[in-house]
Amino acid sequence: MEPLLGAKIGCLFALLAVTLVCGLIPICFKWFQIEAAGGRHRRVLGLLGCVSAGVFLGAGFMHMTAEALEEIESEIQKFTMLDSE
Structure with a gap:
């Protein structure tokens, strides 16, 4: 190896x-543990959950945006080639 x-x-x-x-x-x-939380502690745990969900959503959207831009570029190139003929 x-x-x-x-x-x-x-x-x-x-x-x-x-x-x-x-x-x-x-x-x-x-x-x-959310069951043991109360008041401000529960709010902090909720905020941490929202931040982690935002990180996952942002990573997913960033991944999808990169793929979408590649597909859009290829479709634009096909369209310009057909238009120039």
Whole structure:
């Protein structure tokens, strides 16, 4: 196995482990459980949920926009080629 391939696989597993650990940390702490929340604490948890939803929506829209622009460019090129004939 090439050293570069080994490094890529190692980084992939490290990224997976860090993501899992950071994603599962809130399960271990009572502060993050919405049932135990009240008042301002509930508002903060709601705000954190809204921010995380916004991050996912933004990433999804950014991905879709890039693909849409590629398709639009190809359609414009087809149209200009037909128009020039």
